Amino acid sequence: MIATSTGAREGLEVRLEDLRRRFGTVTALDGLSLTLAPGELVALLGPSGCGKTTALRIVAGLDEPDSGRVVVGDRDVTDVSANKRDMGMVFQAYSLFPHMTAQQNVEFGLKLRGHDSTRRRARAGEVLDLVGLSSQKDKYAGQMSGGQQQRVALARALAIEPSVLLLDEPLSALDAKVRAQLRDEIRRVQLEVGTTTLFVTHDQEEALAIADRVGVMSQGRLEQLDAPEALYSRPGSAFVASFVGLMNRVPCEVQGGRATLLGTSVTTLDGSVHGGRGVALVRPEQVQVAAGGDDATVVHISFLGSFSRVTARLVEGTELIVQTPSATVQDLRIGDRVGLSLLADDLLVSATTD
Amino acid sequence: MSRGVRRLVPVLGLVPFLGYLTIFLLIPTVSVVVGAFVEKDRASLSNIRALGDEVVLRTLWRSIELSAESAIIGAVLGALLAYAVVTGRPDGTLRRSVTSACGVLAQFGGVTLAFAFIATLGFSGVVTEAGRDVLGVDLFGSGWLFGLKGLTLVYTYFQIPLMVIVFLPSLDGMRSQWREAAESLGASTWQFWRYVAGPLLLPAFLGSTLLLFANAFAAYATAAALVSQGSPILPLLIRNALTSEIVLGQSHLAFALALDMIVVVVVVMTMYALLLRRTSRWLR
Numbered sequence: 001m002i003a004t005s006t007g008a009r010e011g012l013e014v015r016l017e018d019l020r021r022r023f024g025t026v027t028a029l030d031g032l033s034l035t036l037a038p039g040e041l042v043a044l045l046g047p048s049g050c051g052k053t054t055a056l057r058i059v060a061g062l063d064e065p066d067s068g069r070v071v072v073g074d075r076d077v078t079d080v081s082a083n084k085r086d087m088g089m090v091f092q093a094y095s096l097f098p099h100m101t102a103q104q105n106v107e108f109g110l111k112l113r114g115h116d117s118t119r120r121r122a123r124a125g126e127v128l129d130l131v132g133l134s135s136q137k138d139k140y141a142g143q144m145s146g147g148q149q150q151r152v153a154l155a156r157a158l159a160i161e162p163s164v165l166l167l168d169e170p171l172s173a174l175d176a177k178v179r180a181q182l183r184d185e186i187r188r189v190q191l192e193v194g195t196t197t198l199f200v201t202h203d204q205e206e207a208l209a210i211a212d213r214v215g216v217m218s219q220g221r222l223e224q225l226d227a228p229e230a231l232y233s234r235p236g237s238a239f240v241a242s243f244v245g246l247m248n249r250v251p252c253e254v255q256g257g258r259a260t261l262l263g264t265s266v267t268t269l270d271g272s273v274h275g276g277r278g279v280a281l282v283r284p285e286q287v288q289v290a291a292g293g294d295d296a297t298v299v300h301i302s303f304l305g306s307f308s309r310v311t312a313r314l315v316e317g318t319e320l321i322v323q324t325p326s327a328t329v330q331d332l333r334i335g336d337r338v339g340l341s342l343l344a345d346d347l348l349v350s351a352t353t354d
Numbered sequence: 355m356s357r358g359v360r361r362l363v364p365v366l367g368l369v370p371f372l373g374y375l376t377i378f379l380l381i382p383t384v385s386v387v388v389g390a391f392v393e394k395d396r397a398s399l400s401n402i403r404a405l406g407d408e409v410v411l412r413t414l415w416r417s418i419e420l421s422a423e424s425a426i427i428g429a430v431l432g433a434l435l436a437y438a439v440v441t442g443r444p445d446g447t448l449r450r451s452v453t454s455a456c457g458v459l460a461q462f463g464g465v466t467l468a469f470a471f472i473a474t475l476g477f478s479g480v481v482t483e484a485g486r487d488v489l490g491v492d493l494f495g496s497g498w499l500f501g502l503k504g505l506t507l508v509y510t511y512f513q514i515p516l517m518v519i520v521f522l523p524s525l526d527g528m529r530s531q532w533r534e535a536a537e538s539l540g541a542s543t544w545q546f547w548r549y550v551a552g553p554l555l556l557p558a559f560l561g562s563t564l565l566l567f568a569n570a571f572a573a574y575a576t577a578a579a580l581v582s583q584g585s586p587i588l589p590l591l592i593r594n595a596l597t598s599e600i601v602l603g604q605s606h607l608a609f610a611l612a613l614d615m616i617v618v619v620v621v622v623m624t625m626y627a628l629l630l631r632r633t634s635r636w637l638r
C-alpha cells in the first residue's frame with residue numbers, strides 16, 4: 001500500500017545553473033552548477049561557510065540568486081516563490097510547529113492543499129508509518145526526542161509528495177548513534193519514494209554513506225561531483241583528497257609522470273604536478289607495514305576492532321597513518337623499526353604548497 | 355543535626371523575602387478582607403452590601419472600562435512596536451533604543467506623567483496653545499483630559515512600553531524555521547499567520563493584555579495627580595473613602611472597595627496564569 005501511493009511519482013531532474021550569490025562582501029556562491037538525475041540523492045559536502053546552505057535555500061526559493069537559474073523537470077523555477085515550488089524541506093534546527101501534534105504537523109501541507117480530513121489522516125498515517133513513528137502521532141514536538149522530531153519533519157516534507165526533497169544537515173543535532181541509524185533510514189525512505197534529493201552535510205562519512213553522488217564544495221563552487229567510491233579513490237584535487245577520508249601527505253620526487261616514494265615508483269594521476277618536489281596523497285590502507293624493516297619507527301598504535309591504525313615516523317620526520325588488519329600488528333610495539341611498502345599503482349601528487 | 359541545618363539553609367535565604375511578603379502583602383490583604391466584614395467593631399455585611407450601591411457599581415464599571423480600553427490599545431500598539439523591533443536587526447539601534455526607552459517609560463507613571471500631559475494638552479499646554487494659534491481648534495475642549503478619555507490616553511502612555519517589554523520575549527521565541535517550513539509546505543503569508551504564528555502568539559498576547567489590564571486597574575498615582583475633582587475610578591473612590599470616612603456613612607467602606615479590586619485582580623491574574631501554562635508546554 002505504501003509503495004504504490006508514495007512511489008507512484010517519478011523523480012524529476014533538478015538543475016542548478018551557474019548560481020551566484022553575494023552577501024555584502026562575502027561571496028557565498030561563485031558560479032555553482034549541478035545537475036541531479038531523476039530520483040537521485042546527491043550530497044553536497046564541504047567545510048563550514050562554503051555555501052551549502054545558501055545553495056539549498058536558493059533551490060527551495062527561500063533565498064534568491066544574484067544570477068543563475070534553478071530548473072526542475074523542464075520548468076524554470078528561479079522566479080517562483082517558495083510556497084509554490086512544491087519542495088519538501090528538512091532543516092538542521094528543529095522546525096516542527098510546537099502547537100501541533102506530530103500528526104497535525106504532517107497534515108499541515110495537505111490541509112493547505114485543501115485535502116479533506118479523511119484523506120489527510122490516511123496520508124499522514126502512511127508517511128508516519130514510513131518513518132516508523134505511527135505510535136507517536138499524538139505527541140507534541142516538546143514530548144519527542146531530537147531523532148523523533150527529525151523523523152516527523154521528514155514525514156511532513158514527504159507528505160506533500162514534493163518534486164524535490166531538500167535536507168540541510170538534518171542529523172547534525174543528533175548524537176552519533178542516532179545519526180547513523182536515521183541516516184540509513186532517510187536513504188531507505190528516499191529510495192522507496194524515489195524523490196530527487198539534495199542532502200547538505202559537512203560530515204564526509206555521512207555523505208559517502210548516503211549518496212548516489214557526492215558534490216564537494218569549496219568557496220562557493222563545486223570542486224568535484226562523483227560517486228562515493230570514485231571520490232575516495234580518485235580525488236580530483238588535493239582539497240577533495242584531504243576533505244574526504246583520512247589522507248597521508250608524503251613528500252616525493254616527480255619525473256616524467258612518475259613519482260618515487262617509500263622505495264616504489266608509481267604513476268601520477270591527472271592533476272598532479274609535472275616535475276620536481278611534490279606531496280603524494282596516500283590513503284592509510286594504501287600502505288603496508290611489516291616488522292623488521294628499516295623505513296620508519298612506530299609512534300602510536302590504535303586498536304579499532306578488526307583493524308588497527310599504526311602511526312609511523314619516516315626517517316626524515318614525516319608521520320604516516322597506516323590502516324591494517326589488527327592480526328598483522330599484534331607483535332608491534334611503540335618504538336619498533338618497521339618496513340613500509342606502497343600498495344597503490346597511481347597517486348595524486350600535489351604541489352608542496354597546497 | 356548538621357544535616358538538618360544544611361537542609362534549612364536554602365529556606366533561610368527565603369526568610370527576608372517571605373518576611374517582606376508577609377508584612378506588605380499578606381497582612382494588608384488579610385486586614386482588607388477582614389476589615390470589609392467589620393463595621394463599628396462588629397461583624398457586619400453592611401460594607402459588602404454597600405458595594406451594590408449605584409455609585410460604587412458605576413465607578414467599578416468605569417475602572418474596568420478604563421483598564422480594558424487602555425490595555426487593548428496598549429496591547430495592539432505595543433505588539434506592533436515589538437514586532438517592528440524583532441524584524442529589525444538584533445543588534446541594531448532600533449532594538450536597543452526601543453527596549454531601553456520602554457524599560458524607563460513603563461515605570462513613568464504618577465505625578466510626572468500627569469504633569470507632562472497637562473503641560474502639553476492641558477488648558478494652556480504647548481500643543482493646545484499651538485492648536486488654538488495655528489489651526490484655530492480648541493484641543494482642550496471641555497476638559498476631556500481630566501475625564502475617562504484623558505485617563506485612557508495617559509494610561510496608554512505607560513501601557514505601550516509595558517506591552518513591548520512583556521511581549522517581546524514571545525516574539526523572540528518565534529523561530530525563522532517555522533516560517534520557512536510553512537512556506538515550503540505551501541503556506542501563503544496569511545496562512546502562516548492564520549495557522550502558525552497566530553495560534554502560537556495568541557496566548558501570550560492575551561496574557562500580556564490581561565497583565566496590562568491589571569496594571570491599569572491598580573494604577574493610582576497618575577489618576578490621583580490628574581483628577582482632583584470627583585472619583586471617576588475605584589482607586590480614587592477608595593482614597594475618598596479613606597480620607598472622608600463618611601461617604602455613605604460607613605468607615606470601613608474603603609476595605610470593601612479594596613476587596614472588590616482584589617477580586618478583580620485575582621480573577622485576571624488567574625486567567626493570565628492559565629494562559630501562560632498553555633504556552634509553556636510548547637515553548638520550552
Ligand SMILES: Nc1ncnc2c1ncn2[C@@H]1O[C@H](COP(=O)(O)OP(=O)(O)OP(=O)(O)O)[C@@H](O)[C@H]1O
Binds near residue numbers: 049051053
Ligand atoms: N543571510 C546572510 N547574510 C550574510 N552572510 C551570509 C548569509 N547567509 C550566509 N552568509 C555567508 O555566506 C557564506 C556561506 O554560508 P552558508 O550558510 O551557505 O554556508 P554553509 O556551507 O551552509 O556552512 P555551514 O556548514 O556552517 O552551515 C558564509 O560566509 C556566510 O557567512
Ligand SMILES: [Mg+2]
Binds near residue numbers: 052053054
Ligand atoms: Mg549550513
